[in-house]
Amino acid sequence: MNVAQASHLNAFLPVDPAGTPPPPGGSVEIAPGVRWLRMSLPVELNHINLWALDDGAGWTIIDSGIDHPDARSAWERLLRDDLGGRPVTRVIATHLHPDHAGLAGWLVERFDCRLWMARSEYLMAKAYAASTGEEPAFRDLFFRAGWQPHEIDALATRRRTVAGFYSPLPGSYRRLRDGDSLQIGGRRWSIIAGGGHSPEHLCLHCPELGLFISGDKVLPTISSNISVDPTEPDGDPLSEWFVTLARIRAAVPADVLVLPSHGGCFTGLHRRIDTLVAEQRLALIRLRAELAVPKRADEVFGTLFSRPIPRNNMPLMGLATGESLAMLNHLIATGDVVRSEGADGAWRYHSEGTASP
Ligand SMILES: [Zn+2]
Numbered sequence: 268m269n270v271a272q273a274s275h276l277n278a279f280l281p282v283d284p285a286g287t288p289p290p291p292g293g294s295v296e297i298a299p300g301v302r303w304l305r306m307s308l309p310v311e312l313n314h315i316n317l318w319a320l321d322d323g324a325g326w327t328i329i330d331s332g333i334d335h336p337d338a339r340s341a342w343e344r345l346l347r348d349d350l351g352g353r354p355v356t357r358v359i360a361t362h363l364h365p366d367h368a369g370l371a372g373w374l375v376e377r378f379d380c381r382l383w384m385a386r387s388e389y390l391m392a393k394a395y396a397a398s399t400g401e402e403p404a405f406r407d408l409f410f411r412a413g414w415q416p417h418e419i420d421a422l423a424t425r426r427r428t429v430a431g432f433y434s435p436l437p438g439s440y441r442r443l444r445d446g447d448s449l450q451i452g453g454r455r456w457s458i459i460a461g462g463g464h465s466p467e468h469l470c471l472h473c474p475e476l477g478l479f480i481s482g483d484k485v486l487p488t489i490s491s492n493i494s495v496d497p498t499e500p501d502g503d504p505l506s507e508w509f510v511t512l513a514r515i516r517a518a519v520p521a522d523v524l525v526l527p528s529h530g531g532c533f534t535g536l537h538r539r540i541d542t543l544v545a546e547q548r549l550a551l552i553r554l555r556a557e558l559a560v561p562k563r564a565d566e567v568f569g570t571l572f573s574r575p576i577p578r579n580n581m582p583l584m585g586l587a588t589g590e591s592l593a594m595l596n597h598l599i600a601t602g603d604v605v606r607s608e609g610a611d612g613a614w615r616y617h618s619e620g621t622a623s624p
């Protein structure tokens with residue numbers, strides 16, 4: 268889920284060489300042995316793309332959708348009809364978010380197979396699935412960002428709803444890490460892992476097929492949500508995101524077909540990465556200028572996002588606040604902004620007196 272940022276909405280027109288997306292609950296073959304599945308999501312970002320790779324013995328499934336009755340029945344039909352009743356041999360989750368890992372536990376239990384994930388993603392998925400929204404660190408982060416207690420209560424309710432989007436995760440898993448290489452259906456897929464959107468998000472590249480499964484790391488029409496997590500209130504995930512995108516750009520050729528988790532498949536990976544980075548850099552410049560006057564994290568949305576952020580839309584407010592904090596923490600890390608505590612306990616950010624012009 269992402270908050271549309273101010274400058275990018277018309278900046279990039281994605282090519283969709285793979286044709287029309289499959290309907291929700293449907294699938295289409297986009298390369299030999301590679302099927303593009305789509306599931307609906309009962310949230311504003313209303314769909315997710317999943318991938319089924321023929322691995323000979325059955326299917327390697329990449330991402331799973333959230334645990335919701337509609338998604339389970341869509342899976343039942345897909346497994347029976349589109350995937351020919353052949354077994355799932357492993358489930359790879361690109362990262363911890365419930366639209367990606369929500370039904371992973373259900374699938375691996377049903378097929379008695381292994382969940383493959385990055386370590387920090389697996390552990391954090393377990394924490395998300397167990398979250399009550401009452402964790403002091405969670406409440407403190409939003410209090411510091413200027414939220415009122417009743418607003419934090421509403422977001423805590425939302426967090427419990429999101430925790431319910433996970434089927435029980437398995438007690439063990441198979442670890443994947445950056446640089447790993449997998450044989451799937453006789454073809455090599457290499458893993459590129461990196462932080463930013465989540466701690467250790469996995470992307471998969473198959474040079475032979477010219478495919479790049481980008482997950483939420485590179486999306487065609489919206490920017491990835493880069494948010495500060497309550498467990499790391501002083502973290503700088505935006506730096507990790509810049510580093511990971513540079514590594515992807517260096518490792519993956521420009522002419523791959525990109526298979527993103529949301530939106531249509533597209534070409535122009537390097538151009539898209541360049542656009543995303545340039546937009547973030549511009550947003551940082553605008554934000555620093557705005558902070559000539561001290562402001563809270565919830566007072567800079569107008570500078571960062573093109574759409575209004577209604578104060579009573581808690582999912583959107585949560586995303587916008589997390590993204591604002593990530594931008595602000597990055598400016599602190601680069602020495603462009605200082606943070607102080609106001610009399611009300613909320614953090615204020617101020618660019619006056621810092622080193623940069
Ligand atoms: Zn995600």
Ligand SMILES: [Zn+2]
Nearest residue numbers: 268366483528
């Ligand atoms: Zn996603």
